Amino acid sequence: MEEAVERQLAVIRLGTAEIVPEEELVKKIRRSIRENKPLVVKLGVDPSGSDLTLGHTVVLNKMRQLQELGHRIQLLIGDFTGMVGDPTGKSETRKQLTREEVLSNAKSYADQAFKVLDPEKTEILYNSQWLAPMSFEDVVKLTSTLTVARMLEREDFHKRFTGNLPISLHEFLYPLMQGYDSVAMKADIELGGTDQKFNLLMGRMLQKEFGQEQQVAIMMPILEGLDGVQKMSKSLGNYIGINEGPNEQYGKTMSIPDELMVKYFELVTDVPIEELAMIKSGLAEQTLHPRDAKMRLAREIVTRYHGIDAAKAAEEHFKTVFQQGAIPDDVPEVQLAEGTLWVVKLLTETGLCPSNGEARRMVQQGGVKINGEKIDDAETQIKLENGMILQVGKRKFAKVILQ
RNA sequence: GGAGGGAUACCAAAGUGGCCAAAUGGGGCGGACUGUAAAUCCGUUGGCUUCGCCUUCGAAGGUUCGAAUCCUUCUCCCUCCA
Incomplete structure (x- = not known):
């Protein structure tokens, strides 16, 4: 029994930035095994559309691992919040999405996510289901559960507040909505990036408020983009998209800073731990050329999304075009x-x-x-x-x- | 509701009547060097068939031979007070 618990924990801990609180996770896992009842794992998805990047797959990876451990994975599409128009992008208000847009975005998200997740074992939920019917009274009740000072603890808000940048009142509602989702789903675990910490903890707080068992927050590190400094994102253009062609993925991977290689191996590939250790020591002792390690990384990534043959072809392409300065064969x-x-x-x-x-x-x-x-x-x-x-x-x- | 401060190019930030297509830094882009890495160096960064012309400094008007700079109105943001 304890062995089984440990095994699960080891998988879950791999690459994880933080688990709050870990003791509760242990308890939940133990109970899950004892009662043969899988844990409900929540991942909130923003239906703002377009393509997923490798950055998104960090969390999806962990979801898949939990899936393989037999837990119930639920993708929560934030269709309600999406229709209202999420203002979290500090500088510009996001455009409001229509019902159709949200649904088609959600579908495209799922299609992409299923390159990592097992579609058979993944449940998809929409938060409009419980958020839309709420009355203003319900909302007031919800907002009364926490104070402005508490809200301002969130880094993003805090920074803007102290930096004299505008914060719209309704932005305060977003963490609440997200937290309430956890209540509605009775989530045992919520996954997210470390940047989601506040929101994940909000879920815990609200669940307690509603007399539920609290979820455990599992946070994954943020994956830096091609520039090696900023978070990988579409808007910054420093991303590798999982829908991109093999050559693009390969080439972009080769351009990440060396220091990031190991992190990429850990978070977005399936390279086994033992092998990873060898790569690490090889790099440290300089017996392995960083370029070769990176080529391996690029191969792993392309293989995952396009298959081994495409990966080999992309590598050839890379060698001829960039290492030898030839002209590519797929010129537009x-x-x-x-x-x-x-x-x-x-x-x-x-x-x-x-x-x-x-x-x-x-x-x-x-x-x-x-x-x-x-x-x-x-x-x-x-x-x-x-x-x-x-x-x-x-x-x-x-x-x-x-x- | 009252008082004050602010809005300049991708971002930050100078400029307060002509020398301003607008300093400087960051970022971006191009070149050199490399491993399409990092670091470094050089160049470049509104548009136009470009030694010239056109449109830019929150918006619209006005003053002036001449406005990013002065005046009026408007929009948005911030701070303090209530």
Whole structure:
């Protein structure tokens, strides 16, 4: 019995940033085994749409592990909060979503999440189910459970408050709604990033308020993006998307800072602990070239989302294109009419540069090549040829197709 | 409800009548060096077929030969008091 508990704990602890409180988790697991009753695990999902990044998969990974341990995993789609318009993005108010948008976003989220989770064993819930019917009286009652000072403990609010930045009153309601979700779901465990700490604890607080057993908060570290400093996010553009092509995923992985490699291995791959230890020591003793370790990482990531063959192909592609400076074979094609075109115009027409000024600059800075020849005069006229390869910077290519 | 402070480019922050397409820093982009890493160095960072022209300093009007800078109204934010 205790052995089984320990085994579960070991899996859960792997890569986890914090478990609050761990003793309660032990108790819950023990009871779950004794009564053969799986724990309810909650993961809140923001239906603001678009594509998942590797950052999102950190938590999903942990969900899957819990799933494999036999617990009940519930994905909670925040459709209600989504329709109201979540203001958490400090700088700009998010646009409000229609019912249809929310549902289609939720579906696309689930499709993506199922690349990590087992769809057969995953339940999907919507918080509009219990939030929408609440009366104003209910809301007032809910808000009376905590004070402004308590709210301001949340880092985000605190920072804005002390920094004289605006906080809208309704923003205070979001942690409450999220916390109330836990009450409605009778969650045993809620998973989230460390940035969700406040909200996860809010769930505990409200459950207590409602006379329920409190959930355990399990927090995963935040995965830094390609820049190695800021949280991986779509809006910062420093992300690897799980829907991205093999070549993109591979290349982007290669560009993460070395220091992040191990963390990536731990949080977004299935590389076994023993092997991970070898990689770590290899890097420390310099018997393993960081580049090779990173290539392994890139391979692992691409394999997960595209399969082993695609991963190998992406690696080949990477080697030829970037290590040897060759031109990739999957260059996007651009249709153009036959004739002669001013370079600057050519670059903007093909979408390689956003404006003439930008294109001009690229040329002047020596970042433009046509068929491998550097163009250094912004006034150059180009005779278009079928199959002509345009290159801007290191990564942007286009192939000319004459109509 | 009262009093005061503020809004400048991607962000932060100078500029208070012409020398301002707007200092400086960060970020971004390009180049060199590399392992498409980091660090470093150089360049660049409104638009336009660009030694010139056009549109920008919260919004709209006005004063002036000339406004980011002065005046009026409006919008938004912040602080203190009640």
